Amino acid sequence: MAIGSRREILGGLGAGIMLAGAGACASATSSRKIGYAIVGLGSYATRQIMPNFAGCDHARLVALVSGTPAKLDQYGAQYGIPATHRYSYADYDRIRDNPDIDAVYVVLPNAMHAEYSIRAAQAGKHVMCEKPMATSVAECEAMIAACRKAGTKLMIGYRSRFEPYNRLAIELARGSHVGPTRFITAEHGFSIQPNQWRLDRPLSGGGSMMDIGIYSLNAARYLTGEEPVEVSAIESTDHSDPRFRTVEDRVSFVLRFPSGIVANCISSYSSGHNGYRVIGTEGWIDMEPATPYAGQAMTIRKDGVTAPRTLAAPAKNQFAGQLDHLAESILNGGTPIVPGEEGLADLRVIEAIYRSAAERVKIRLGA
Numbered sequence: 001m002a003i004g005s006r007r008e009i010l011g012g013l014g015a016g017i018m019l020a021g022a023g024a025c026a027s028a029t030s031s032r033k034i035g036y037a038i039v040g041l042g043s044y045a046t047r048q049i050m051p052n053f054a055g056c057d058h059a060r061l062v063a064l065v066s067g068t069p070a071k072l073d074q075y076g077a078q079y080g081i082p083a084t085h086r087y088s089y090a091d092y093d094r095i096r097d098n099p100d101i102d103a104v105y106v107v108l109p110n111a112m113h114a115e116y117s118i119r120a121a122q123a124g125k126h127v128m129c130e131k132p133m134a135t136s137v138a139e140c141e142a143m144i145a146a147c148r149k150a151g152t153k154l155m156i157g158y159r160s161r162f163e164p165y166n167r168l169a170i171e172l173a174r175g176s177h178v179g180p181t182r183f184i185t186a187e188h189g190f191s192i193q194p195n196q197w198r199l200d201r202p203l204s205g206g207g208s209m210m211d212i213g214i215y216s217l218n219a220a221r222y223l224t225g226e227e228p229v230e231v232s233a234i235e236s237t238d239h240s241d242p243r244f245r246t247v248e249d250r251v252s253f254v255l256r257f258p259s260g261i262v263a264n265c266i267s268s269y270s271s272g273h274n275g276y277r278v279i280g281t282e283g284w285i286d287m288e289p290a291t292p293y294a295g296q297a298m299t300i301r302k303d304g305v306t307a308p309r310t311l312a313a314p315a316k317n318q319f320a321g322q323l324d325h326l327a328e329s330i331l332n333g334g335t336p337i338v339p340g341e342e343g344l345a346d347l348r349v350i351e352a353i354y355r356s357a358a359e360r361v362k363i364r365l366g367a
Contacts, residue, residue, distance in 0.1 A: 034327035035100045037063035037087070037125070039116055040108040041071040044130070048293060048319055049107060050079065055320035058327035062100045065092055092116070096123035103326060105157070106130060109203040110210060114139035121150040128326050130157040132214050133343025135205025137351055140344040147340065155326045155336035156343035158218060162321030164311050165287060165296040166222075169278065172285055173223045178302050179281030181261050184223055186216035186276040188291070189250070189268025194243050207237075207247030209350055213267025215291050217346055217353075219276045220255055220263035228255040228263075228349060229365050235357040243269070253353050 036059055038045050053061045063085040066072050072086040085101075087094060095101050103126035106116045114134045117127045127147060133156050134140045147154040160166045173181055189212055197203040198211055221227065233253035237244050249270050255263040266273055275288035283302040289295060294317070298309040316324070329336045352363040 035062035052319035163318035178283035187273035
């Protein structure tokens, strides 16, 4: 989700986070599509999010926000966004005066999520914020409070919750398809290239755990439907590697849940992983790969037989499904299945993981 130069990013941070003001977004009706402004025109926004508005039933792209004028011109022309609907970070607050914008999707470096989400709420706009929700529990709580005060929806971009195989895995795991769950393994990682904002702690808030490790954590939580009560973690980072001067590389962490389920998880910036396995008393459910942009695969072992489970291609992919879900929540007055509280729950565990690794102790949660 890189969005231009580091100077532009740090300049955007200067606007500050304030909680004053805010009015609710103008009411939407089911006879029209919900208009989104995309905030941050990096790779993820331009290659994954924006093209998938074409598959939406209830959402449309109406505005762009970027610190790079050339990007505003390029993507404005590509998507037919008029100059009046293109904003810089400096004039971002003018979105309040644009009735075509119902919601914003914040696709910025992690350290900017809270500020631009809160300012969107103050402008009376609903908010989709990319994960991780923010860089601290305190920021997450401020975002939730701002949207609550403004009467706007807040949803976090957990796209896997709208992907058919992951949705099936949740149903099967929670329904004891292979017997009650006893263990979960969840592993996510890749070899990161240097010179990215993700490797700059002031922008990212952390290393692999804040980026790819959140997939392992979130999977453990959504597969169990429970919140962990205890966490222990070990970090392994070669700080002589110039990529890891300020952020961590590998984190191994163990979560214990109220039902007794144990999840063994991996987060890595130097090895390749993308999968999870739910192990029950009568077999297992395996997802490998589990959370890529496309190409998920499921295998199930049950009654002594191991076989793939294949689903028909969905009518809309996880990206369009995610965009439409917030739109439908706005239109129908419902609560998104991944509201701000979901992002807050992950950050609480991430902070405990960092503390456990630093202090080399088990951390009790929810006490």
